[in-house]
Amino acid sequence: EADLTNGAIIAVASQTSIVGSVILSASLYASMYNQSCSACQGNRYQTCSSATNTCQCSGNSYWNGSMCPLQLFENAACSQIDACRSDLNLSCIINSYGEFTQCL
Numbered sequence: 001e002a003d004l005t006n007g008a009i010i011a012v013a014s015q016t017s018i019v020g021s022v023i024l025s026a027s028l029y030a031s032m033y034n035q036s037c038s039a040c041q042g043n044r045y046q047t048c049s050s051a052t053n054t055c056q057c058s059g060n061s062y063w064n065g066s067m068c069p070l071q072l073f074e075n076a077a078c079s080q081i082d083a084c085r086s087d088l089n090l091s092c093i094i095n096s097y098g099e100f101t102q103c104l
Helices: none
Strands: 046-049 054-057 092-094 100-103
Antiparallel strands (some): 046 054, 092 100
């Protein structure tokens, strides 16, 4: 997994390499987020939550109000509680003014 600020392309001795990218667009998410699971059946951008029977962001991504970007890595600026990689024990830290600041 990577995003615009994380990840790397590593040169190898192989004759061929495959590099791909994904362009995120709100139109891929907004129409089905929180809808019944039938709306996201077979969709690669959201999965069906068995707990709520609704379409939710896939693993290591979060709902930012319009789409499901990848969760953020250490020291990244964050603006909501679930924006940071929980599988890496990161949390979006709140400062003394009650504002979200960064993933630590």
